Amino acid sequence: MTGAFGRRNALRFALAAFASLALAVSMSRAADDFIIVQSTTSTQNSGLFEHILPLFTKKTGIEVRVVAVGTGEALKNAENGDGDVVFVHSEPDEEKFVADGWGVKRYPVMYNDFIIVGPADDLAKIAGLKQAPDALKKIAAARAPFASRADDSGTHKAELKLWDEAGVDPKASSGSWYLETGSGMGATLNTAVGKQAYALTDRGTWLAFANKDDFKILIEGDDKLFNQYGVILVNPAKHPNVKAKEGQAFIDWLTSSEGQTAISSYKIDGQQLFFPNARPQS
């Protein structure tokens, strides 16, 4: 390493320090034109927001600040008024949120599907089964490890429904082969990989997930694995601080042909992660 290189690096560090200071100062003057969207880990971990939000911000000047938690927590935070829009994936809970007056109206936005992933050696021999509940039955019978979100998220609720259809009560085996991680999708996948456990995940997070090891998609394509996302404006009548105009602008954009195209154009390795299905607005 030459002295000149060292000096150049020193200069870069000095510049970095200066830039940090400038940034710190600029950040303290927060933009007024922003909305807070309570959303799920699957939309964030899959990288969708990084792809579509800059397009919306460029068009409208409205910055979108995403808080990514499980669907259950997102709805709870929104009930407290800590958000302008919710963008989640658990239809019955979304309907209830609107019916209880916390949200104005639910708009379907897009869908993808859940899949069951597992280690290549597939202890319970579920690969290729057509019905997801059958696969869960075999996993339970083999007492093969299964990692569950267990965090009241949309994916967790979908998983519990599948166990129910399989006629298995996995909670009874919690701590033996049924591992309740109580964390987000990515963290649960890390646990699954570490413990050689099966897991239910949304396809988007799986495609974007970088620590797959020898894990494979073992179950896919069952209608029961459909995963619908919806978007709701938090009711300004309940929480006057809600930025209704900006929030509705975001919802209108997401469900417009422009927003829908932005969603379908997000791909990883040539694979589309989310499929827009908003109803044409009248």
Added chain:
Amino acid sequence: MIDLAQALRAALRQIVNLDPELIQIVALSLKVTLSAVAIATIIGFAVGGMLAVYRFPGRGALAAIINASMGLPPVVAGLFVYLFLSNAGPLGVLQLLYTPQAMIIAQVILVTPIIAALTRQTCEDLFEEYREQLRSLGASSSSIVTTLLWDGRYRLVTAVLAGFGRAIAEVGAVMIVGGNIDHVTRTMTTAIALETSKGNIDLALALGIILLAIALTINMALMGIRRLASNFAYA
């Protein structure tokens, strides 16, 4: 699966390339933590110094509470602040939730007990030593506190560093009250948690290495100042 050398290379690449996102994240981490430590230092020095010198009923209980609060789980501090700052909470009108200010408040709660407890210990030890002298000079309690703090200033650097260590490494509280919002409230620690959950273990480790390097630099800088100053004072 996890290659440490690869993570180190990734960390170096990030630093040398001066990734603007990284700079923003580092800047926010430092802004939040240094602000919190500065506020906690002022409160902690005052509370710790007074606990060492003043005698009042409940003094022992208060010291015990402060000592115990050193072990306060960050998530609990975060939830506590969330409940107050939420729009459904008493301070919702301030609109501070999901801002760096909320993160600073949470960290002040975490750091103040550490600085206060260590300050009390330092001042108490010094007071033990100089009690007779100070009393015979007829010094008032408040001037004794100031004298002890000034006398113990080099030892108190360690108290501040302990507080800094807690704040810069903490993820539970800033995650809850900050929301880990990209470009707004994403710090080193919440970014590490996020990258880990995306399965980007290398990048997460790289961020961890950078965080350690920053903590080390700040520690060495403060220790250096302390040594220089004490050499100068006792030369």
